[in-house]
Amino acid sequence: MKKLKWGVLSTANIGVAKVVPAMQRSAYCEIVALAGRNLDHARNWTGRLGIRKAYGSYAELLEDEEIDAVYNPLPNHLHVPWTLKALEAKKHVLCEKPLALNANEAASLIAASAKHERLVLEAFMVRNHPQWLRTRELIRSGVLGRVQAVQGVFAYCNTDPQNIRNKPDIGGGGLMDIGCYCVMASRYVFAAEPCRVVALIDRDPDMGIDRLTSGLLDYGSGRQASFICGTQTSFSQGFRVFGDQGGIQLVQPFKSLPEETLSLIYHQGENKQTEEIVSPCNQYTLQGDMASRVFSREIEPEFSLQDAILNMRVIDALRQSAETGRWVQLAEGC
């Protein structure tokens, strides 16, 4: 397959520090341009990253006919507006998580994607990591028995009022930034949607963002997911799967360095515990491979736009529950 030609919207930290260098290592991606609101700043980064073209506005980059696909790591409130513009310019889009500010906004992408015959993928890079593929393989093989519960944790400490995560009006807050991974991971493990959810949120009194959220997702038939996400908490991450015959523990389920060897602890019953080693890999390179191949129609997307809308729907319901202090029903079944 020929390398797909990519443009990058902004000099966002996640792009220039992690995703762009990782995609440059992909056999399927060529990063040909990067745009920033400030041309000098964009040029500084294209120089450092060895990218051929710099643009001083996102709109100019979208006019570039050489570009097939766009990576959108803008702040959350700009995900849908610039993804829509990219679709109109006939570009496929790999958009950072969470795809939108809410499920309705995410759903507005469906018609545009169909009309312009271009695809949108939400950049949950972890779904490309072999540790998650192995987790799913173990669950599907039946060795854990009936999977009853999952538990996720993702937390860090960031009190900088200038950081996009601490601005509620542009889609900040812990649930949007990292709680979305825990929601997505529970849906991934159960391969189902929760039928009702409840949440408790503690907000920062000055910045107004949710800084600590605990969520409980009822998947029906005795299946439960719980998670904690915090943005003024010491760094922590973990994910556990509990079955009636065994369990899995992912020590670094979300954030991992490409050179790190990860372990997946898998146990059956009380005594038999196996530590499986997962070889180092760059989950952002794997994500770039997958996105280029999907956009080139070489493979079908495993997680469609509809999946991203469903994830946002659960996040919306968790927020609604925290406001009302009640369970929010999403479907029949519990």
Ligand SMILES: NC(=O)c1ccc[n+]([C@@H]2O[C@H](COP(=O)([O-])OP(=O)(O)OC[C@H]3O[C@@H](n4cnc5c(N)ncnc54)[C@H](OP(=O)(O)O)[C@@H]3O)[C@@H](O)[C@H]2O)c1
């Ligand atoms: N998948 C992952 O591992 C991962 C990790 C971190 C973050 N993310 C996601 O990536 C996105 C960006 O996160 P980040 O931490 O990289 O953000 P960031 O460093 O603050 O970058 C955001 C960029 O957006 C541009 N921008 C345009 N309008 C803006 C506005 N009104 N306010 C602030 N910036 C504006 C700026 O670039 P220019 O000035 O160059 O135009 C800015 O550098 C978020 O959606 C986040 O959830 C994903």
